[in-house]
Amino acid sequence: MSKNKIQRVTIIGAGPGGLTLARILQLKGVEVKIYEREDSIDVRSQGGTLDLHVESGQYALRLAELYDKFQALCRPEGEDTIILDKTGTVYYEEVDAGHELNRPEIDRQDLRQILLDSLKPDTIAQGHVLRSIECLDNGQHKLIFDNGVTDIVDLVVGADGAWSRVRSLVSNAKPEYCGVSMVEVQFSDVDNQHPEISKLVGRGTLSALSDNKGLIAQRNGYNRIRVYITLRVPENWIVESKIPFDQPDQARARLLDLFSDWNPSLLNFIHSCDDSFVPRRLYALPVGHRWDSKPGVTLLGDAAHLMSPFAGEGVNLAMFDAADLALAIINADDLEQAIKDYEEKMCTRAAQSADESARNLDVFIGPGNTGQIVAEFFKKLMASMAANENA
Ligand SMILES: Cc1cc2nc3c(=O)[nH]c(=O)nc-3n(C[C@H](O)[C@H](O)[C@H](O)COP(=O)(O)OP(=O)(O)OC[C@H]3O[C@@H](n4cnc5c(N)ncnc54)[C@H](O)[C@@H]3O)c2cc1C
Missing domain, CATH: 3.30.9.30 (D-Amino Acid Oxidase; Chain A, domain 2)
Incomplete structure (x- = not known):
């Protein structure tokens, strides 16, 4: 991998993290390819609603110049919270508390669609399940997909979620x-x-x-x-x-x-x-998961720091990581060092949320x-x- 500017970034996974990274890079003229295992966005249920936080998920959407589209679809009133016990006794009720737009909700499918629509045609190769990756002698990586396709790339970003296959290049950790x-x-x-x-x-x-x-x-x-x-x-x-x-x-x-x-x-x-x-x-991955930086490969989102949903941070962190990594790539004088710095910052930030999420899970359930x-x-x-x- 060149120490300086990069021509093409290859992303594995078209979840919110991978899509946000691709969008911000494309805005700055960097060539991007995403390989995604699903054949189409409708293949499986896209899951429920996500609250995007001002300082992370919403920050990334602003950088991606998609905040207006998000605002048109989000639900600020979705912040309302009721907590009760098994008898039905209500212990906490926060309705219309006036914190609007701090943490508005959006359906996962809508968020993914906003991001998908923002990418250039043919950015995503769907139906490509990454099977394995080889590190070549020249520092490049060879990607091998289940459908027989192969690709040799300078920089591969594992945005492939909980059971990431890219992760095995840098870490032995398992969820x-x-x-x-x-x-x-x-x-x-x-x-x-x-x-x-x-x-x-x-x-x-x-x-x-x-x-x-x-x-x-x-x-x-x-x-x-x-x-x-x-x-x-x-x-x-x-x-x-x-x-x-x-x-x-x-x-x-x-x-x-x-x-x-x-x-x-x-x-x-x-x-x-x-x-x-x-x-x-x-x-969840172990709290504080990190690895020694390796040239030509990095991770973001759940691939790097899978945690339970009980801190409500997973998607926010994935998009925050994507924004930070995009800026690191775009502004790098020394790409290897820029990615190392990104990983240090990202893993430190994620460790705090992972710890909170583990503690919350034990209290809630x-x-x-x-x-x-x-x-x-x-x-x-x-x-x-x-x-x-x-x-
Ligand atoms: C029940 C539940 C509720 C949640 N609620 C919240 C919430 O309220 N707030 C919040 O912030 N977070 C929540 N989360 C967490 C959040 O969903 C994740 O943190 C977030 O989706 C991570 O985004 P990502 O882009 O890193 O990974 P993902 O969204 O998992 O995307 C990974 C992508 O990679 C693709 N992929 C995987 N393997 C391969 C392969 N081998 N080859 C090619 N492509 C591959 C997948 O198909 C997928 O499209 C919740 C999670 C769960 C399970």
Whole structure:
């Protein structure tokens, strides 16, 4: 790899991190190629809603000159928060608190579409699953894809998420199970079909938490609500519980059994949801994951610092990393040093969020009346934010 300017940057993965990097580089005239395993954006569910923070996700969108498009689609009122326990006792309610646009919500699919639409045609080679990478004697890297395509590149960026294949070039670290699994369900056309659920959840997020379990419901766009049925269970629970997640009636009944001492109004989240039950395990890389910088390869986002969603930072960090890496590449006099500096800054920043995320997970999905405990935590957080605003 040249020590100075680079002609082409090759990115593995068209998630929010990879797409943001590509967009900012293209704005500055750098040639970019993305290889993405999915055949199209509609191949799988794009997941729920994401809150983008001013200092990270929104900062990256401004640098990408896409902030106006984001503003047109985001939901500032999505910041509303309700926290209760399994009996339905509400311990915390923050509605229309006036922090608008600090952390507005956007559907993941909308965010991805804004970024995709901003790229030059043919930037992304879809349906390319990276199988392996070889480091060549001249410092370049040879990428080998499942479909037989190969490419020899100067700089490869692993933006390929939790199970990154690029990561193995720089680190032996593997994601570890966080002790918690989720079953994702949703309500379509919720205002018309389930007005009681719509009213209960309101405009933002409702978290019902107790006894190592949670029902976490989030308002999404397009008249939908998504619910994460969350449980502290062993890593192989999804298989060993023998819950037939592809058979809605049986899955519903088995999940209702697990929440049998919860308030009936909360059980409606399981009772009345659509017929799709998607189980997920939560994994994280070790807190403070870092590596010795190597020429011609780097990482961003989940590939570098996968963490549980309980700090709400994953996508924000991925986009912040992308912005920092793009600036490092564009402004570099010495590219190897610029990437090393980027990695140092990024890993230090991510370690703080990973630590917060691990601690939050243990509090949210812990023993006892976690609704009350988390509510106290939020009250203190809001009081300190208000104190800072008034200072
Ligand atoms: C249930 C859940 C809820 C979440 N909620 C939030 C939230 O509220 N706020 C928040 O900030 N974060 C949240 N996150 C985390 C957030 O989704 C991630 O941190 C974020 O998507 C990371 O972006 P990324 O671009 O690094 O990786 P990804 O979004 O994972 O994108 C990686 C891309 O690489 C592609 N890819 C993977 N392997 C290969 C391969 N071998 N070859 C080619 N392409 C490949 C994938 O198809 C994908 O398109 C949540 C995560 C989960 C699981």
